[in-house]
Amino acid sequence: QWAGWVPYELSDAPAPAPARALNVHSVTLLPEDDPAAPAWAEAPSLGVPLMPQQMTRPQQASGTISYVRVRALSDGERLSLRVTWRDPQPDHHVEVGRFCDAVAVGFPLDPETPPMMGAKDLPMQILYWKALWQKDIDEHFQDVQDLHPNFWSDLYWFAEGEFPYPVPQAFQRPESRQWFPAQQAGNPMADFEREQPVQELSAAGWGTLTHQEESVSTGRGAYRDGAWSVVFTRPLRTDDPRDAQLGFASQTRRVAFAVWNGATGDRGARKNWSATWVDLRLETSN
Numbered sequence: 001q002w003a004g005w006v007p008y009e010l011s012d013a014p015a016p017a018p019a020r021a022l023n024v025h026s027v028t029l030l031p032e033d034d035p036a037a038p039a040w041a042e043a044p045s046l047g048v049p050l051m052p053q054q055m056t057r058p059q060q061a062s063g064t065i066s067y068v069r070v071r072a073l074s075d076g077e078r079l080s081l082r083v084t085w086r087d088p089q090p091d092h093h094v095e096v097g098r099f100c101d102a103v104a105v106g107f108p109l110d111p112e113t114p115p116m117m118g119a120k121d122l123p124m125q126i127l128y129w130k131a132l133w134q135k136d137i138d139e140h141f142q143d144v145q146d147l148h149p150n151f152w153s154d155l156y157w158f159a160e161g162e163f164p165y166p167v168p169q170a171f172q173r174p175e176s177r178q179w180f181p182a183q184q185a186g187n188p189m190a191d192f193e194r195e196q197p198v199q200e201l202s203a204a205g206w207g208t209l210t211h212q213e214e215s216v217s218t219g220r221g222a223y224r225d226g227a228w229s230v231v232f233t234r235p236l237r238t239d240d241p242r243d244a245q246l247g248f249a250s251q252t253r254r255v256a257f258a259v260w261n262g263a264t265g266d267r268g269a270r271k272n273w274s275a276t277w278v279d280l281r282l283e284t285s286n
Contacts, residue, residue: 020278020279021046021252021278021279021280021281022044022046022070022072022255022278022279022280022281023044023046023072023281024043024072024073024074024079024280024281024282025039025042025043025044025071025072025073025074026073026074026075026076027039027042027073027074027075028075029075030073030074030075030078030080030233031073031080031231033080033218033219033220033231033233034220034231035082035084035220035221035222035229035230035231036222036229039073040071040073040082043071043072043073043082044071045069045070045071046069046070046071046278047067047068047069047070048067048068048069048070048257048274048278049066049067049274050063050065050066050067050068050257050258050259050272050273050274051063051272051273051274051275052271052272053258053269053270053271053272053273053275055116055275056206056269057269058268058269058270059269059270060266060269060270060271060272063272064261064264064266064272065085065086065087065259065261065272066272067085068083068084068085068103068257068259069083069084069085070082070083070084070257070278072280074236074282076236077235077236078233078234078235078236079233079234079235079236079246079282080231080232080233081105081231081232081233081255082229082230082231082232083103083105083229083230083232083257083259084227084228084229084230085103085227085228085259086226086227087101087223087226087227087228087261087263088226088263089263090131090223090228091131091261091262091263092131092132092134092135092142093132093135093142093146093147094132095147098262099260099262099265099266099267100130100131100132100260100262101130101131101228101259101260101261101262101263102128102129102130102131102259102260102262102266103128103129103221103228103230103257103258103259103260104126104127104128104129104257104258104259105126105127105232105255105256105257106124106125106126106127106203106255106256106257106258107124107125107126107244107246107253107254107255108122108124108244108254108277109122109123109124109125109242109244109245110122110123115254115256115274115275115276115277116275117203117205117206117208117209118203118204118205118208119204119205120204120205121204122204123202123203123204123242124202124203124204124244124256125200125201125202125212125242125243125244126200126201126202126203126209127198127199127200127201127217127219127232127234128198128199128200128201129197129198129199129219129221129230129232130197130199131221131223131228131262133194133196133197133198133199134197134220134221136194136197137194137195137196137197140166141166141167141168141192141193141194143166143167145164145166156171156176156179156180157175157176157179158171158173158175158176158179159171159176160172160173160176167192168192168193171192188211196215196217196218196219197219197220197221198215198217198218198219198232199211199215200212200214200215200216200217200243202242212240212242212243214240216234216235216238216240216243217232217233217234218232218233218234219231219232219233234246236282246280246282247282252279252280252281253279253280253281253282254277254278254279254280255277255278255280256273256274256275256276256277256278257273257274257278258271258272258273258274259271259272259273260272
C-alpha cells in the first residue's frame with residue numbers, strides 16, 4: 001500500500017540543491033487525499049531545501065528539517081501536492097511546553113508577492129496542515145484525557161452523560177458550550193467537529209495571518225517508517241478573491257513550503273521554510 005512514498009526518496013544526503021521547478025504530473029483521476037496512492041510514484045519528485053526562519057521574531061536559531069520531497073498531480077480541475085519529510089517521532093498533541101508537527105504550502109496572488117508571508121498589497125494564500133487535527137479526524141477530538149488518561153481538574157456545568165464527560169459528545173446543549181469561550185467565539189483552533197485537517201489562511205506581511213472561513217481545500221497526513229507524508233488538494237480556480245488562482249496551463253505558478261517540528265519546540269514563526277518560490281509547472285491536459 002505504501003509503495004508510493006516510502007522514505008527511500010528521503011535518503012539522499014546532503015540536502016538537495018536549491019529547487020527550481022516542480023513539474024505536475026497529469027492524471028485522469030486524482031487519488032482522494034491518499035498519501036500512499038500508487039499514482040504518486042508516477043509523479044516527478046523534487047527536493048526542496050529548508051532553512052530556519054530568521055527574518056522576523058521569534059526566530060529559529062537552527063533548523064531541524066533540512067528539506068522536503070514534493071510531488072504534484074493534476075486532473076485539469078484540481079491540484080494535489082504531496083509533501084514528505086523525515087521526522088524521528090510524530091508529535092500530535094499540544095499543551096504547555098509541548099507542540100505538534102505541521103506543514104504549510106503557500107501560493108502568491110501577485111507575481112511580485114514575496115515568499116516570506118507576503119507584503120502589503122501583495123498577499124499570499126497558505127494551506128496549513130496540523131498533526132493534531134489529523135488525529136482529531138482519524139480517532140476523535142483530542143482532549144486532556146487523551147494525553148493524560150488519569151487526570152481530571154474540573155467539571156463543566158450542564159455536561160451530559162457519564163464521567164469523564166468526553167468533548168464534544170457530552171457538550172451538545174447550548175448551555176454547556178458557554179463554558180468553552182474560544183469555541184463559542186468561533187476560534188478555528190477550537191473546532192470540536194473538524195471535518196478537514198487543512199486550514200486555509202491568507203497573509204500580507206508579518207503578523208497578518210488570517211483564517212479564511214470558507215475553505216475548498218482538503219488533505220490528509222500519515223506517518224510511517226520515520227517520515228510524514230501530507231497531501232493537499234484544492235481547485236485550480238475558485239470564485240474567492242483571497243484564493244490563489246492556479247489555472248492557465250501555459251503559465252508558471254509558484255509555491256513555497258514550511259515545516260514545524262513539534263519535538264524541537266517549533267510553533268508560529270519558529271519554523272523551517274523554503275524562503276524562496278518554487279516554480280509550479282502545470283500540465284493540465286491529459
